[in-house]
Amino acid sequence: MSRFLKSRQTMWARAVILFIGVVFHYNQALAVDTYMAEFMIESNATFNVSGALSAIKQITTPNITMTIGLLELTAECKIVGNASTCNCSSAYIWSNDVCGNFHCCNDSYCNANISHYPALCIPKVKVRFNGTVQVKLTINETDTIKKQLTDGFKQLHGFGCLNVSGPRDDGQIIDFKVDLSVIFLTDTLAKIISDLEPTVGKIAVETSGLVSIQYPMDTVKFFSKPMLNCRFEEKTNGSWNWNLLKGNKTFDLNTGSSITVSFPNETSPNCTTVQIIKLSGNWAGIYKCGFSKGSIVHTASAELKVALLPDKITMTIDPLTVECQDAAPPVTVTATIDNSTEQYTVTWSYQNNLPPPPVQPAGIASTTTISLNCSPSSSPHVVIVNFINQMNEIKSANITIPVIYAQDKNQACPEENNVWPKTPKGVTVTIRKCEVNRVGYKERTCKGPEWMSVLDNCVNEELNKVVNAAANFKEGLGATLQVAIQIFSDLKKSMVADSAADLSASINVLDIMSRASETITLDNSILDTFLDAASNMLNNSWKAANKALEYDMSSKYLLSVEGLVNNIKMNTSDGNDTPNIQLKLCNVQNSTSCNDIVFGVEVKLALSSGIVKTVGVKNLADKLNNSNFPGYNFPDIVVSVTLQSSNDSKIDIQLDFPINQSMAQDSNILCVFWNTTLNEWSEEGCKWKKRVNNRSYCECTHLTSFSVLMSKIPVTLLFQDEITYVGLGVSICSLLIFLIIEALVWSAVVKSNLSHFRHTALVNISLCLLLADCSFLAACFSSIKTSTWCLILTVTKQFFFLAMFCWMLCLSIMLLHQLIFIFHPLRKSVYLLLSTILGYICPTVIVSATYVYYKYTGKPYHNTETCWLTYEGLLKGSIHAFLLPVGTIVLLNLFSMAVVIMTLLKSTVSDGSKADEKEAAKSIMKVMVFLTPVFGVTWALGFFVLLTDIKAPMGVVMRYAFTIINSFQGLFILLTGCFAEKRVRDEVLKLFLAGALTTKGKSESIKNLTKSTSNN
Template structure:
C-alpha cells in the first residue's frame, strides 16, 4: 500500500519516539501539528493514508505510555483538527480496507481516547471548547459536589466528579463501526460521545436520535476487547425519555435504534384467522338478510336498521378482502398496492360512516319517541354519509399527498396509509374521522343506557335492578360490534408504544382480536341476536325439513300434509309474536 511521503516520515518519527529516540513531551505538539497539515491535503484520500494517520495517533500514544509522560493540553487544538479531517465526507470510501475483519474505526476511536488520557489537565484548568466540523473536545474543570453538564453537537453528559472532565463528541464515525447488537441489526446515532473523568461512577447522557414508533432503543458503549457494541451497565430512559441513557461506567457511548419494530408473537396469524372468519360470517349474514328480508322488514324502523346493516356488511366485506389480498406487498406490483390502499381507505371509512348512521337513527328513536323519520330523508342522508363523505375524504387525501405518491400517500411495505409522526401523515385522514365517529356512537350508547336506567331509579326494586343490569349488558353486547365501539382501542394503540410492556401488548392483542373478528361478532349480534331473524330462520329451516319429508313419500302428497305445514307456520308465527310483545 502506497503512503504519501509526509505521512510516511511522520509515522517513522512516531515509531522512533516509541523506541525511545526522543522525548514525547517535547515532540508531541510537532507530531500532531504535522498530522493536521497532512490530513488537510487532498492526497490523504486513500485507505493507506487514513490507516497511516490513525497509526500515528496510536503509536505516539503508546510511546507516551512507555515513557510514562503526558503532553500539555494545548496539543488538543491540533488533535481536534487532525482527527476531524479524517472523518470528512470525502474520505468515507477511504475507510474501507482490504480486510473487513479488522475495524479501522475501532482503532481510531481507541486512539482518540488514549490521546485524551495522555493529556495533562491541571486542577485549575479553565473550561474550554475545541470545536471542529466532526470532532469537538470539551474540557470542564473540577468542581466539588457539582455535576458536569457538557453540551456539544446537541448532546449532553452529566457526571459527578471533582477532577477535570473531558468529553469528546465524534460525528460520522458510528456508521463505520459494526452496527449490530446481539446479532440484531440497528441504526446508530450520528454522534459517539466519549467521556473521561476520574471518580465518576455513574453518568447520565442525552444522545440525539429520532426514534420511530414501536422501535426499541439501546444505550451502548464500544467494547474494545470484543470489537462490538455492548449494553452492559447501561439503561435506556424508555419511551418517555427516548434520548436519555444512564451508564455505570465511562467509555465511548452512543444510542442504537432497532431497524425493525417490535413484533407481537402470533399477532399476524390472529389477524388473518379473524379476517378469514369475518369474511365467511359476513357472507353468511348477507345470505340470511336476503332470505328473511320480507319476513322481518315490516316497518320503517326495521327497514332503516336492516338497510344500514347490509351496507355495513358489504363495505366491511370488501375492506377485509382487500386487506387479505395484500399480506405480502413486496410481491405485489406498485399499482396493485396503491389500488388496495385506496380500496381499504374508502371501504373502512364507509363502514364507520354507516355505523354512525345506525347510531344516529337509534339516538333519534330514543330521544324523539313520537317523531318518525321520513324514509326518503333518512335513507338519502345515510347514503350521502355512507359513501359520498368517505369518497370526498379519500379523493382530497389522495390529491393532497402528491396524487397518491409512494412514501407520501401510502407505503409499499404495508400497502396502507403513511404514518410520519404525531398528526403527520395520510393515516390521520383515516384515524381522525374514525375516532370522531366512535365517540359519537359511544355517546349514543350512553344515552340508550341512561334511558334503560330511568325506570329503575324511580322504582328502586332490587328485582328490577337485576333486570336493568341484564338489559344494559345485553345492550352493550349487541351494539358494540355494529357501532364500532371496539375501535376505541385503536386510540390507546396510538398512545401506547410497544416498548411499554405489558400494557401496550395487551391493548394491541385486544384490538386485533375484536376488530379482525368484527364480521363474526356482527353475525352473532346483528343476525342471530335479533329474535325476528331467528324466528324467520327457524320457519325456513323447518319448512325445508317438512317439505323434504313430504316429497320423500313420492306421489302420496296429501292435503292433510299441506294442512300440517300451514298449521306449523301459524304456531311459529304466534310464538314469534309472543317474543316480540315481550
C-alpha cells in the same frame, strides 16, 4: 621585619584536566576534579618557575596521587608591603568572582589584594551571542543605537567587541553580535537587556558557547540508536527545547514514536537528551538544543551524520503483465526512492539460478531489464533490488512479474480500455498513474475471467502533504501544539468529500494524530479545528469500493475521534458544537455527578473526581458494521464517554436516547457499545431499562461508544400472530355469512327508513371490514413485501379501514339524530347521499392526499417490512393520516353511546323501583354490547397500545385484548348485528325451517312415487 618582594603564582594542573576530559569523552563521566597550586618567592630575584617545577612529577594528597604532565602559569601577583598588583597570563582572564567583587575585569591589572583567592584567573573561552533589536529610533540613528548597545554590553566581564548590521528591509530590526571570552550568568545579561530596552527597543538574544552538546561525531549506522545530550552548567529555571534543521526548515522535537526527548529533572537538573529510537532519513541534519529564559536563548548545535537507507522503495514493471508465447518480451523493472544525499550501491537479482544484473550506482530511480524465463513453473517470477549504503547496510524490495501461460489463457481477464492489461487469474495489477494534482496508485484484481472493481488510491496532492505532516508529527518531528492545529486546519481545507481515497486518507490523519496524542500533549486550543475537520467528513455519504472498506473506515473514524478526545487535556470548556459532532465537558470536582446532553441524548454519570467528556456523533452509525444484529435498525446517534484524571474504579453510566425510528412502539430495543477489539456492536455490560415517551433508557458499567439498536420488525407476543391469523379467518367467514344473511332477509326486515339506515350502514361496515381483513391477510406473505403489491395493499388497507370507520360514524350520527330529533326523521335520499360522501369519498380524499404528500416530499409512505403506514415519532409519519381520523370517529361514537346511555337512564329515573333499575342496567349493557363492535369502540384499545410498553404487564394485556377483540370483529358483528336482533333471527329461523320442510316434502313425494311404481 625587613621589606621584601613577595611573589605569588598560581598554577593549573593542566594534565589532570585533559585526562579527565578524555575520560568524559569516552565514558561520559559527569564529574571533573580541578586542583590549584601556589608558588611563593620571597625575594626580588628573577626565578624560572616553570623550570623549577618541571622536576615535580607527582603530587600526593591523602586521597589521591596525581601525575603532572604539564604546568602552565595562569596569574602573577606582586605584593610590596600593603600594595598588591596582579595580572593574568595572556590566555587567561579574571574569574567572575574577582570581577564581581573587586571590579578587576577583562585584561586589566588588578591593584586589589586578591592573593588569597584560590582561582584568580580562568582560561579564556569563545562566547558569542547574536541579537536583534526592534528599534524605536529612526534608521539614521543606527550609530546611536550601536553606542548604547556597546555601553550596555561592556558591563559583561570579558567583553571583546560588538558589531551592528542593518537595519533590515523593513527598517525596524537591527542585528548585532557580541564576542566575549568569559562565561557569564543569564541573570547578569537579563539585567543589562532590561536596562537597555526602554531606550533602544525590544531585544532578543541567542548565545553560543555556554551550552555544551555531546553527539556522535562519526557517521552512524541506519539501524543504530544514536543519542545527543546538552548541558548547561548554570542553575536553570527556564525552558529547554530541541530543534532539527533540515535545509531551510526548522522542526521542533518532542517525544514521539521515533524519538524520546528528556528534559532536566531532579536527578539531571542541567541536562537534556534526545534518544533516537527508530532512525530514518528524517533524523539526519543539524540538531540544536536551547535553554530559554525571557528573551535570552542559550544554544548549542551539532550535525548528526547518518548512513541513510531508503525509507520507501517503489517498484514498477513495464509491461504490467507478460503473456508467454513463443518468446517473452523483455521486462523493464524500476525501483524509485525519495531524493537522498546518500550514494547507494544497487544490486538486482531475478530467480536465484540466473546471474543478477550488474551493480550500478543509484540516483532517484534505478532500472534493470529482465529476460523472462517462460518455462512453465509454479515458482513466481520475483525480481529483487538491494540498496547498499556506505556502511554496507542493505534495504531490499521485490516485485512479482505476472505471467500468463498458454494453459491459463481462458481464465485470464481481458484487456480493458487500453488501461488494464490482459491479466492472469488471481493477480492484482497496480498502476502508479493518477490524475493531475493527485498522487498514489490504482489497483484492480482479476477474479478470472472477470475483473473486480477498481480500487482508487489516488489522493489529493495537498491532502497527501497533510498525511505526511501527521506522520512526522507522530514520530516527534515538528510535534508542537501549533503544528497540530495547522494539520487539522489543512485537513479541513484539503479534504474532498466525493473521493473514497481522500476520505480514507483524511480518516488516516485522524488515526495518526490520535496515536500521536498518546505521547504528545494536546490541549483545549486544538478542539475547534479538530472537531470541524472531523465533522466535515460526515457531511456526505461514503462511497467505498466495498462494504469491508466502509466498515474499516467508519470504525477507524470512531476510534480516532474517541482517542483524540480522550487524550486531549481539557480543564474547562463550554462545549463545542459542529453539525455532526457535539462535545460536552463536565468537571466532577464541582459536583458529585455529571448530566450532559448531546444531540438529544442525555448522559448521567456519578463520580468522585475527574473530568467527563461526552461526545455525540451523527451520520456515522449507518456506516458501522451491524452484521451481528441484521434484524435491527441502525441508531441515529453514537455517544462516546471518556474520563480524564479520575480515580473511580467502578463506573455506572445512564444514557437516555430519543427514539425517532418507525415502529418504535413495539420494537425490541438493545443497548449496545462499540467493541473496539472485534469492530462490532456488543451488548456486554449494557442493559436496556425502560422506554418512556419515545425515549429509551440504558445503563452500562463501562466507558466507550454507546448507542441503541431497534428491531426492524415489531416484537410480537407469544401466539399473537397465530391469534391474529385465526381471528382474521373467523372474521372473514363471519362477515361472508352476515352479508349472505342480510341479502336473504333484507326484504323481510327492512320495513322502515330507520331499519333501512341501520342495515345499509351494517352492510357497508361489514363489506369494508371484509376487504380490509383480506388485504391484511394478503400482506402477511413474504413474497408480497418485496413487490409493488406491498404498496397496493397498504393503500387498500388504509382506504377500507377508514371507510369502515366512516360508515360507523354514519350509523352513530343516524342514531344520535333519532334520539335528539325525534319528530324530524331523516329522508332516505338525504341519508344515502351524506353516507356515501362520508363513507367513501372522504376516505378516498384522505388516502390520495396522504400518498401524494409523501410521494412528492420524498418521505416513505409505507413500511416495506409490514406493508403498513410508517411511524417515525409523535405526529411524524403517514400513520397519523389514519390515527387522527380514526381517533376522531371513535371519540364521536363514544359520545353517541354516552347519549344513548343517558337517555336510557333518564327514562327510568322517575319510577326508581329496583325492578326498573335492573331493567335499565340490562338495557345499558345491551346497548354497550350491541354498539361497541359496530361503533369501532374496541379500536380505542389501540391508543392504549401506543401509550404502553410491550415489556410492561399492562402493555401485554392491552396488546392481547386489542388483538383478540379486533381480529374477531367480524364475528362480533355477525353476533350483534344478526343473531342478537330478534327480527333477523326469526327470519333466519323461518328460512331454515322452510328449507327443512321443503326438503322433507320432496323426500315424501319421491317416496310415494317409488311406492306407486312398485304397485304397478
